[in-house]
Amino acid sequence: MDRRWLVTGCSSGLGHALAAAAARAGDRVVASARRPEDVGDLVRAHPGRVVAVPLDVCDPAQCEGAVARAEACFGGVDVLVNNAGSGLFGAVEEVADDELRAQLELLVVSAWRLTRLVLPLMRRQGGGHVVNVSSLAGRMGFPGLSAYTAGKYALEGMSQALAAEVAPFGIRVTVVEPGTFATRYGASLAVAATRIDAYAEVTAPMREGLREMRDNPALNRPETFATQVLRLVAAGRAPTRLPIGEDAYAFVDAVEKANARELEEARAFVAG
DSSP states (O other), rough: OOEEEEOOOOHHHHHHHHHHHHHHHHHHEEEESGGGGGHOOOOOOHHTTTTEEOOOOTTTHHHHHHHHHHHHHSSSSSSSEEEEOOOEBBBBBGGGGGHHHHHHHHIHHHHHHHHHHHHHHHHOOOEEEEEEEEEETTTTTTTHHHHHHHHHHHHHHHHHHHHHHOOOGGGEEEEEOOOOOSSSSTTOOESSSSSGGHHHHHHHHHHHHHHHHHTTTBBOOOHHHHHHHHHHHHOOOOOEEEEEEEHHHHHHHHHHHHHHHHHHHHHHHHHH
8 A cells, every 4th residue: 555654753763764664665755854854865765755844843834834745745644653752851840841841842732733733634535544652651750751751641641532532534543652762862862951969869870871772782773663663554453552672562561560569559558
C-alpha cells in the first residue's frame, strides 16, 4: 500500500530514520523539521516521495500549513506520527510555570493540535492511523524529568481516549514507547533555570545517564524503531500502547509488577 505519512521531528534521530524507512518502502512522506534543510538528504534520495516542510509544532499557523501541504501534495494523510519533542531537566520544585507550560505545549498541546487538524481528513477517507511517540517516562516517573514525565503521561491519556473516540471511523491510534535509543535526546535536554542544591544528589545520576545516550553502541538504533513502526502501521491490529526495544519490555514488565504490588498494598491498607 502506498501510504501517505506526516512525520514531525525529522531533523535527526527517530523521526529521520522513520521518514527514510517509509520512503524506502515506497510510501510518500511529508517530513517536517524546524529547518527543512535538515531533511534535504531524504528529499534528494527520494525525489517525489519525500516533501520537506518547515514546522515548529508549537506554532499553530505552521501546523495548519504542514497539514495543508500534505493534502495538497499527496491528497491526504494516512499516518500521522507525532514524534517532535525534547525534554526539560529539573525537579518539580525547580521547574517554573513558564517552563512547565512550554514543555506541555511541546509534548501534549502540539500533538493534540496536529491530531485535531488531521482527523477531518482521516474521517473523510474512512480510516487512518495516529502514532504518538511517548517514552518509558509515560509509564513511570523519573527524578529530574518531572515536566517531561507529566507531558508523556498526558499524551498517553489523550491517546487512550482518542482511540475510543475514533475507532468507529476506522482510525487507529497507537502510543509507541521507545526504550533507550542512540539519539541526541540527552545532549539536547534543556535545564530548568532554577537549580536547588538539595536535589543534586537524587537527580544527577539521571542527567549523566541521559548525556551518554548519543551514539552509544550499546543502545537501540533508530533504524530499529523505524522498522517496528512500519510493521505496526502495516499490521491489521496492534495494542494501543507498544513498547519498542528489548530494554523497554524489561522495564515495562518491572513497572507492571511494581504496580501490582502497590495495588495489593493499597487493598491491605484499606482493609486495615
